[in-house]
Amino acid sequence: MAESIEIQEMIQKVKACEAEIGKGIIGQRDIIRQVLLAILSDGNVLLEGVPGLGKTQLVKAISQVLSTSFSRIQFTPDLMPADVTGTNLIIKEEGNNVFQFEQGPVFANIVLADEINRATPKTQSALLEAMQEKTVTVGKNTYQLPSPFMVLATQNPIENEGTYPLPEAQLDRFLFKLLVKFPSKAELKEIMDITVTNRQVTLEPVMTGEEILSIRSMIRDLPMSDAVMDYALSLVTATHPETSDAPEITRKYVLNGASPRAAQAIIKTARARAFMEGRYNVAFEDVQFCAYPALRHRLALNFEAISDHITADAVIDQLVQDIKTV
Amino acid sequence: MDKQIRQFVKRIRVRLTGQEMINWLQRTLPAGAAVAIMISVISLFVPFYYAPHFEVLALLLSVFSGVGLGIFHAPDLMKCALMADAKGHKERISTALAMADSPNPYAALQKQDAMAAITGFSIRKEFPIRLSIKKCIPLLLLAVLFAGSCFLESPVRQKAQEVHAVKEKAKETVAAIEKVEKGLKEESGLSETELSDLMEQLELSKAELLKAETQTELLKAQERLAQKLETASTQTDNKTLSDALQKAAQLAQSQQADTREDLIKEAKEALEQASDGTNVEKEQAYEKLSELASALGDNELQKAADNYRDSNYSGQDHAAAQSALQQAQNRLNDQSALAENSGSSGNANSSDGSDPSATASDSASSSNNTDNQNNNSDGNSQNNSGGNNSQGNSSEGNNSQGNSGQGNSGQGGSGEGNNGQGGSGQGGSSQGGSGSNGTTGTNSGTGWNYGSKNGQEGIAKVDESITVPEGELGEDENLTGEANGNDSSTYTQSDQSQTWAGSKVSYGSVSGEYKEKAYQKLDGASYPDRLKDQIRNYFDGLN
Numbered sequence: 001m002a003e004s005i006e007i008q009e010m011i012q013k014v015k016a017c018e019a020e021i022g023k024g025i026i027g028q029r030d031i032i033r034q035v036l037l038a039i040l041s042d043g044n045v046l047l048e049g050v051p052g053l054g055k056t057q058l059v060k061a062i063s064q065v066l067s068t069s070f071s072r073i074q075f076t077p078d079l080m081p082a083d084v085t086g087t088n089l090i091i092k093e094e095g096n097n098v099f100q101f102e103q104g105p106v107f108a109n110i111v112l113a114d115e116i117n118r119a120t121p122k123t124q125s126a127l128l129e130a131m132q133e134k135t136v137t138v139g140k141n142t143y144q145l146p147s148p149f150m151v152l153a154t155q156n157p158i159e160n161e162g163t164y165p166l167p168e169a170q171l172d173r174f175l176f177k178l179l180v181k182f183p184s185k186a187e188l189k190e191i192m193d194i195t196v197t198n199r200q201v202t203l204e205p206v207m208t209g210e211e212i213l214s215i216r217s218m219i220r221d222l223p224m225s226d227a228v229m230d231y232a233l234s235l236v237t238a239t240h241p242e243t244s245d246a247p248e249i250t251r252k253y254v255l256n257g258a259s260p261r262a263a264q265a266i267i268k269t270a271r272a273r274a275f276m277e278g279r280y281n282v283a284f285e286d287v288q289f290c291a292y293p294a295l296r297h298r299l300a301l302n303f304e305a306i307s308d309h310i311t312a313d314a315v316i317d318q319l320v321q322d323i324k325t326v
Numbered sequence: 327m328d329k330q331i332r333q334f335v336k337r338i339r340v341r342l343t344g345q346e347m348i349n350w351l352q353r354t355l356p357a358g359a360a361v362a363i364m365i366s367v368i369s370l371f372v373p374f375y376y377a378p379h380f381e382v383l384a385l386l387l388s389v390f391s392g393v394g395l396g397i398f399h400a401p402d403l404m405k406c407a408l409m410a411d412a413k414g415h416k417e418r419i420s421t422a423l424a425m426a427d428s429p430n431p432y433a434a435l436q437k438q439d440a441m442a443a444i445t446g447f448s449i450r451k452e453f454p455i456r457l458s459i460k461k462c463i464p465l466l467l468l469a470v471l472f473a474g475s476c477f478l479e480s481p482v483r484q485k486a487q488e489v490h491a492v493k494e495k496a497k498e499t500v501a502a503i504e505k506v507e508k509g510l511k512e513e514s515g516l517s518e519t520e521l522s523d524l525m526e527q528l529e530l531s532k533a534e535l536l537k538a539e540t541q542t543e544l545l546k547a548q549e550r551l552a553q554k555l556e557t558a559s560t561q562t563d564n565k566t567l568s569d570a571l572q573k574a575a576q577l578a579q580s581q582q583a584d585t586r587e588d589l590i591k592e593a594k595e596a597l598e599q600a601s602d603g604t605n606v607e608k609e610q611a612y613e614k615l616s617e618l619a620s621a622l623g624d625n626e627l628q629k630a631a632d633n634y635r636d637s638n639y640s641g642q643d644h645a646a647a648q649s650a651l652q653q654a655q656n657r658l659n660d661q662s663a664l665a666e667n668s669g670s671s672g673n674a675n676s677s678d679g680s681d682p683s684a685t686a687s688d689s690a691s692s693s694n695n696t697d698n699q700n701n702n703s704d705g706n707s708q709n710n711s712g713g714n715n716s717q718g719n720s721s722e723g724n725n726s727q728g729n730s731g732q733g734n735s736g737q738g739g740s741g742e743g744n745n746g747q748g749g750s751g752q753g754g755s756s757q758g759g760s761g762s763n764g765t766t767g768t769n770s771g772t773g774w775n776y777g778s779k780n781g782q783e784g785i786a787k788v789d790e791s792i793t794v795p796e797g798e799l800g801e802d803e804n805l806t807g808e809a810n811g812n813d814s815s816t817y818t819q820s821d822q823s824q825t826w827a828g829s830k831v832s833y834g835s836v837s838g839e840y841k842e843k844a845y846q847k848l849d850g851a852s853y854p855d856r857l858k859d860q861i862r863n864y865f866d867g868l869n
Contacts, residue, residue, distance in 0.1 A: 281416075281418055
């Protein structure tokens with residue numbers, strides 16, 4: 001009974017969070033929801049969109065509402081790994097020169113890695129350990145990152161010169177890849193209202209980091225029937241062209257299918273979505289909703305897909321249609 | 327809550343199973359109906375008595391298979407729950423079903439959620455039973471076709487029914503034969519040769535019975551069987567065996583009587599229907615009458631039937647046919663009664679044979695005691711050829727030819743005395759007189775028939791001599807034997823009978839030879855079957 005009350009309270013808090021963040025970020029409801037899903041699922045997010053769409057603002061708003069620390073790293077080609085993780089500095093202590101580790105910007109609850117594809121692979125990989133292990137190793141020492149920890153990386157889809165595209169192995173570590181779209185005219189007007197006037201929007205903290213950890217634990221227990229689990233797994237296996245029952249579109253356009261991390265991502269985030277909607281079970285529509293952001297960066301399309309202008313989302317669309325729920 | 331959720335899902339399952347059954351029935355019923363129609367149509371052209379049974383079987387199979395496949399393909403509980411969730415309940419019901427007795431902290435909350443979804447869920451509304459009109463229309467058409475084909479009458483169908491009825495009756499008689507055969511094997515008192523001959527004859531009778539496809543053929547087969555059994559019963563010294571054979575003969579005769587009764591009944595019914603019926607029914611009535619007349623050897627009835635047909639089924643001739651039929655039945659009944667009454671009183675009737683005023687009925691019974699008659703006949707019998715019992719037959723008493731003539735026997739009721747064919751043909755033989763007698767009854771034979779011993783080459787008569795009647799040798803047109811070399815004849819008188827001795831030829835060999843030659847001639851001959859039967863009966867009766 002007590003658990004039930006606690007669950008219901010947390011559901012309310014999550015809804016309140018979403019609403020609060022929505023005050024600071026006009027439009028982008030889907031993006032806010034999906035980012036929240038990722039936070040509650042203990043995952044990292046790759047945001048792809050043209051500059052000026054409020055990606056940084058979004059992350060700031062999230063960190064305010066969640067009462068968590070926030071740091072921003074602007075990735076450039078000359079950024080060094082130590083600039084991300086931190087480094088040992090020599091300091092004088094009691095007359096002696098000693099090394100003291102100075103934490104880098106990665107030591108925050110929410111880290112915004114802006115234009116991650118502009119940094120060198122070496123620097124990118126420094127962030128990878130943080131994303132995956134939630135630790136940073138400098139020299140012989142390993143430092144634990146704060147919990148909850150989440151990396152929101154951004155990349156610009158139009159600037160390709162001087163960039164280092166993330167390899168598939170690194171992409172696979174992102175729970176979601178979200179496509180930030182240009183706001184509508186009405187939304188743009190509202191944005192102008194907030195940003196170019198004296199009107200101030202103050203966001204109130206709704207949740208704490210501990211509550212986020214608690215919610216994550218609750219979400220893991222959310223019931224998911226075998227039929228829904230099977231459905232999620234069927235979607236992932238359908239992305240592999242080498243399987244005997246792969247759909248037509250997969251065999252035609254997909255070079256490599258999604259890894260088991262995709263299945264983990266879908267299942268975790270589907271649970272989180274059901275939780276956010278106030279349901280106590282996962283539905284097929286939760287799986288379908290989470291399939292897009294979880295799979296689109298994990299499908300390697302072949303040249304035929306490129307030449308036919310087939311995107312990953314189009315492939316996922318067809319898979320969702322082909323695979324029956326009942 | 328778990329129980330309620332489960333029961334709710336079960337109710338959905340029942341409904342979905344019903345829908346599945348309907349879906350499958352919509353596929354299997356047309357197939358079954360098509361097969362039934364095919365069988366029905368085939369039965370219009372090919373005799374197949376069990377066609378309706380197979381049609382019903384095809385339909386039943388299609389129903390059962392539809393129901394069975396429907397049940398087999400029915401969705402399980404989880405699938406039913408998912409189908410219920412698909413109506414907008416976001417897998418609440420299926421998850422609650424899966425979480426029965428689960429310790430999950432969400433279980434209570436989730437089930438409450440599911441119960442809220444179940445409340446107000448109308449199973450009938452959400453899962454209506456659907457009948458595909460597209461599939462129902464062909465089914466209706468097939469049903470109409472099937473009904474139509476069932477009610478179509480065809481001669482082939484009628485024939486199939488008749489053949490079946492005949493076969494069923496034949497089986498009863500065959501069962502009786504088998505009983506007799508069993509008795510014979512256990513203890514017969516006959517020699518090995520005699521036993522094997524008798525068994526062979528019985529087997530032939532069985533084969534003949536089983537081959538019969540019309541009432542007429544059955545009747546004839548039964549008659550021949552009765553004759554054989556009668557003859558065999560007189561030839562054995564073993565009283566038990568004789569009684570058993572006699573009983574079997576009586577059974578065969580009673581079955582024969584039943585067959586005749588059936589024929590008469592069918593003819594009557596056909597005539598009644600024909601009185602206000604269509605031309606087809608009138609034609610059927612004619613066929614029934616004709617068949618009956620052929621079976622009974624009743625020329626009067628045949629004539630009446632032919633007149634009925636030739637007059638284009640006029641009312642007058644219809645009445646005449648009915649009257650002829652009634653008379654035929656009366657004659658049969660009289661013979662049966664007479665035979666029952668005369669029964670073993672054959673001896674008493676011997677004197678009747680000599681009574682010129684003997685009536686047909688008397689003569690009939692007397693004719694039964696052929697052997698006795700022969701010896702007991704008085705002078706009058708001399709007028710009859712060879713003093714044969716057939717004398718008794720001549721109701722006129724003076725019919726020297728023993729031609730039976732009309733009085734004859736009322737035996738076969740044919741009363742036509744057709745010639746001394748012992749037949750008065752078939753009828754004659756089975757008539758009551760014979761039946762009750764246990765002796766020669768079956769045959770009465772007119773002319774010089776002693777009563778048939780079908781298949782038995784006159785064993786008992788082997789010692790008998792063909793005597794030369796008064797007059798010169800060779801003058802009697804009825805005698806074909808050769809005189810001995812002396813060309814002379816003598817006669818002696820005895821106390822009991824007058825016989826002429828002299829030119830003697832063994833009766834057994836002569837009749838046997840005649841019979842053999844006759845049968846050889848018949849095989850392969852192109853005579854009508856009816857005539858062939860008459861000829862065979864005649865020669866069988868020679869013994």
